[in-house]
Amino acid sequence: MERRRSFPDVLAGGIFVLIGGAFVVGALGYELGTPTRMGPGAFPLLVGAAVVALGLAIAGKGLIAGEVISFGPIPWRAVAVIVLAVLFFGFTIRRLGFVPTTAVTALLTTLASARVRLLTAVAVAAGLTVASTLIFVVGLQLRIPLWGPWLGL
Incomplete structure (x- = not known):
């Protein structure tokens, strides 16, 4: 069985991981607080972690079960x-x-x-x-x- 890899999915997943990672790194510069009294860094940290997880899932899907999609002309x-x-x-x-x-x-x-x-x-x-x-x-x-x-x- 041949595995197809989807370059657009892997690329998009990588971009999500980079953006989410930047949010995580930026959030670590702020106070995180506690779960009952969250600080200003808690929300960006959680959102960044969610974006990283989503990016990893997209890239993983692109590596495992991707569709071969050709890019058309760029508008x-x-x-x-x-x-x-x-x-x-x-x-x-x-x-x-x-x-x-x-x-x-x-x-x-x-x-x-x-x-x-x-x-x-x-x-x-x-x-x-x-x-x-x-x-x-x-x-x-x-x-x-x-x-x-x-x-x-």
């Missing part, structure tokens, strides 16, 4: 637009405010796909902006200005 347009959208959000949230920054970010990420039409992208961006505002600003009461100083509002 460079989508990669570039999504990276641009994340950078836009990070650099403009304080100056434009939550609503316009979220709207533009959602519009950019929706337009990352070549199959989405402009009207659909605008509708999705509007829905995501309303939902995000209700969740983060109204529901969770994050202190983020809805409109920033660049808009003069």
